[in-house]
Amino acid sequence: MIEIQELEGRREQILTEIRNIRTMRKGSVTEQFLKTKRKGSKDLVVNGPYYLYTRKEKGKSVGRRLSE
Numbered sequence: 685m686i687e688i689q690e691l692e693g694r695r696e697q698i699l700t701e702i703r704n705i706r707t708m709r710k711g712s713v714t715e716q717f718l719k720t721k722r723k724g725s726k727d728l729v730v731n732g733p734y735y736l737y738t739r740k741e742k743g744k745s746v747g748r749r750l751s752e
Contacts, residue, residue, distance in 0.1 A: 709739065712738050713736070713750065714736050715732065716732060716734045716736045716749075717730050717732035717734070718730070718731045719731075735750040736748070736749055736750065737750055
């Protein structure tokens with residue numbers, strides 16, 4: 685069983701990490717999977733996940749793939 689002191693210590697670590705974030709932007713991070721067909725085959729191959737950051741800019745959705 686996790687002790688209260690361990691939970692409080694972990695909470696402090698998380699709060700410290702949050703305080704160290706320099707900038708934050710509005711938007712979402714989502715997973716993206718791409719379905720492709722192999723040449724000469726009817727089978728679909730699923731590639732991913734790729735992570736996509738999306739936000740609104742001048743009323744339009746803008747997305748950018750995040751690198752690992």
